[in-house]
Amino acid sequence: MKKSITKGYIINIAVIAALMVGFELIKSATGDSQTFKLILVPSLWQCCYLIILAASLNLVLGFLGQLSLGHCGFMAIGAYAAALISLACERAGVFADKSSFSFILVLLGCILAAGILAALIGLLVGIPALRLRGDYLAIITLGFGMIIVNIINNLPFAGQEGLSLGSASASLYKNGLGFGTASKVTFVWVAIIVTLICLTMMFMFIRSKYGRAIKAIRDDEIAAAASGINTSYYKIFTFTYSAFFSGVAGALYACANATLSTSSFAFTNGGILNSTFIVVMVVLGGMGSLTGSVISAIIMFILNYEIKNGIWVKSLTGFLGGMFAYPMLVYAIILIVVIMFRPKGIFGTYELSLVNLIKDIKNYRAKKSKKPDKKEAK
Amino acid sequence: MRDKKEPVLETRHLGITFGGLKAVQDFNINIYEGELVGLIGPNGAGKTTVFNMLTGVYLPTEGSVILNGEVLNGKKPYQVVASGVARTFQNIRLFKQMSVIENVKAAITKDTNYNMLDALLRTPRFWRVERELTEKAMDLLAIFKLEGKADQLASNLPYGQQRKLEIARALATNMKLLLLDEPAAGMNPTETAELLECINTIRKRFGISILLIEHDMSLVMNVCERIVVIDYGLTIASGLPEEIAKDPKVIAAYLGE
Numbered sequence: 001m002k003k004s005i006t007k008g009y010i011i012n013i014a015v016i017a018a019l020m021v022g023f024e025l026i027k028s029a030t031g032d033s034q035t036f037k038l039i040l041v042p043s044l045w046q047c048c049y050l051i052i053l054a055a056s057l058n059l060v061l062g063f064l065g066q067l068s069l070g071h072c073g074f075m076a077i078g079a080y081a082a083a084l085i086s087l088a089c090e091r092a093g094v095f096a097d098k099s100s101f102s103f104i105l106v107l108l109g110c111i112l113a114a115g116i117l118a119a120l121i122g123l124l125v126g127i128p129a130l131r132l133r134g135d136y137l138a139i140i141t142l143g144f145g146m147i148i149v150n151i152i153n154n155l156p157f158a159g160q161e162g163l164s165l166g167s168a169s170a171s172l173y174k175n176g177l178g179f180g181t182a183s184k185v186t187f188v189w190v191a192i193i194v195t196l197i198c199l200t201m202m203f204m205f206i207r208s209k210y211g212r213a214i215k216a217i218r219d220d221e222i223a224a225a226a227s228g229i230n231t232s233y234y235k236i237f238t239f240t241y242s243a244f245f246s247g248v249a250g251a252l253y254a255c256a257n258a259t260l261s262t263s264s265f266a267f268t269n270g271g272i273l274n275s276t277f278i279v280v281m282v283v284l285g286g287m288g289s290l291t292g293s294v295i296s297a298i299i300m301f302i303l304n305y306e307i308k309n310g311i312w313v314k315s316l317t318g319f320l321g322g323m324f325a326y327p328m329l330v331y332a333i334i335l336i337v338v339i340m341f342r343p344k345g346i347f348g349t350y351e352l353s354l355v356n357l358i359k360d361i362k363n364y365r366a367k368k369s370k371k372p373d374k375k376e377a378k
Numbered sequence: 379m380r381d382k383k384e385p386v387l388e389t390r391h392l393g394i395t396f397g398g399l400k401a402v403q404d405f406n407i408n409i410y411e412g413e414l415v416g417l418i419g420p421n422g423a424g425k426t427t428v429f430n431m432l433t434g435v436y437l438p439t440e441g442s443v444i445l446n447g448e449v450l451n452g453k454k455p456y457q458v459v460a461s462g463v464a465r466t467f468q469n470i471r472l473f474k475q476m477s478v479i480e481n482v483k484a485a486i487t488k489d490t491n492y493n494m495l496d497a498l499l500r501t502p503r504f505w506r507v508e509r510e511l512t513e514k515a516m517d518l519l520a521i522f523k524l525e526g527k528a529d530q531l532a533s534n535l536p537y538g539q540q541r542k543l544e545i546a547r548a549l550a551t552n553m554k555l556l557l558l559d560e561p562a563a564g565m566n567p568t569e570t571a572e573l574l575e576c577i578n579t580i581r582k583r584f585g586i587s588i589l590l591i592e593h594d595m596s597l598v599m600n601v602c603e604r605i606v607v608i609d610y611g612l613t614i615a616s617g618l619p620e621e622i623a624k625d626p627k628v629i630a631a632y633l634g635e
Contacts, residue, residue: 205497208504210497212476212484215476216481216484216487218475220474222467223472225454225455225459226455226464226467226471227548228460228485229485229488230488
């Protein structure tokens, strides 16, 4: 047993290292081209925070079985916390410019602080909210998400009079976390490493007694309580843990954008950072599969990007062209199609494991080839 | 002969009313160590309500539940389990999307001694505790001959084995008193006989006390040392199986006068 674990670690690290080397090769080959600087790297940043966000919601929605529509609120907290702390650090003279070493420390510190602050608010929201279940919990978290966004909007040092104003946003870009094109390329490793750490932390969480306890609560709360599981403790703990990662995703968002505006976290926002959009990602990938969340976050990002920027969309005419003018309509249709044909999402509860990959594929093929035999026998 | 011992479970004038309905009144029962007591009664008599009061799902409106001298009233279900009372359900409640072994492991959560840091950093303690956990869970599954199906989804097990898994899960909580709510419901005679064997094995091996609700009279008369009969929330008889079988009140409650 121990041997296969060590083998697993080695394979995983090797694959990650190979991917990093591959990325560096792409960088050295096309590093100066506009495509790399203006499309690939910003896309990577966006993918990173979307992956963290989708995976963090999956903890609550897929593993704990509670529908939360307020995760964008936690993300907003993380984004604003990171941005404001970085501005304060600049004002206090902790770092002079983005090339200094102390900036990296500030950057990592901001990301961590953003997560912790979001987790604290998550705890405060979770304690009363998780007494409710199902639709009621969805409504109350939706409400909390909106309240959080509105509070930030009305804070004198953030919101409308702060970071979204022209001058203040310029200062975020100049003095704080907001990265320009060049810094995005320089610091892309931060986004990748933070994403990998977050995903690892979530995997470790679900593959432990905590994961078993929350899956038990998802499957049958009464039976979980009758098996000695303190259901409210584990629910609040998971909610807080999930809010932490939403906060981290928010900090990465603050890095990837030169301006922050609360409207991008609002529920009515038609863009990619909508709480329902993240729910679509989780459902599409499979509730209860972190692998699924990662893949579907990437798929949804590419789809969103293509709908907005793709040349092929403009060539569509008639009904299809009309539909693609409203991206939210496309996501809704995708969700309906997924629920009709693959109710458990693309991955269901399957988790990708590089060690078991070959075995899993063999099993899957064996199953597929078995099925027609059964029909013949009947 | 058991008089000198303190009872494991003792209830004193236990009762509950839902609005104007007196579901259970003046319920008194003493269960001693290693004893198997049956609780029978016609449908709707309040048997499951008694279970719910014993496990903290319902808060009794009168009387008290005492386990080894500790009052259980007002404790939450998970605290009652920690004190040592575990139960199964009339309609099976397994963790359906989890594997068989995970079902058992989840029930040991409260006795799993590692914290969040151990889990995140995968310390040696984490691996040691998890290994012990797997061994303990496999041991329990072996009693019910489920060890070969450890990695299957719980919902894919046949009905009889799901019942057994539920008992295994209850045993995993390390309890002193096991409450079985109709364990033989829906089982064929062969499966019931197997279940009987399992119940005897676990009594011998763990020395626990069992309170059993059952409609299958052959099972009740065979295994129970004492039987309590309730009807309309009132205890109408209690005693040895032979006495109960002859009791005119019991016959009247079951067959009508």
